[in-house]
Amino acid sequence: MNQPSADRTADTADAPIYSSLIxxxxxxxxxxxxxxxxxxxxxxxxxxxxxxxxxxA
Structure with missing residues (x-):
């Protein structure tokens, strides 16, 4: 259900705009x-x- 935090970290590394918003x-x-x-x-x-x-029932 929840993504591991390592996956979220990888996603933000690939999206600098998202990282700056965070x-x-x-x-x-x-x-x-x-x-x-x-x-x-x-x-x-x-x-x-x-x-x-x-x-x-």
Whole structure:
């Protein structure tokens, strides 16, 4: 699902414009990815359907 960081580093080395944008603005895709992962972890803790019983079918 997630690309290894070595692949992202290689991609930025091939794209100097992207590298300069990351230096200026920060790595927005990485920040979004971290926020999404944190949100999913919070949802997993808040919504626990394991004790609901019954089947969905």
């Amino acid at each position: 230096r200026e603005l920060g790595d927005i895709p990485a920040q979004v990815r971290r926020t999404a992962e944190q949100t999913m972890e919070e949802v997993d803790r808040a919504v626990d359907f394991s004790s609901a019983g019954g089947s969905l």
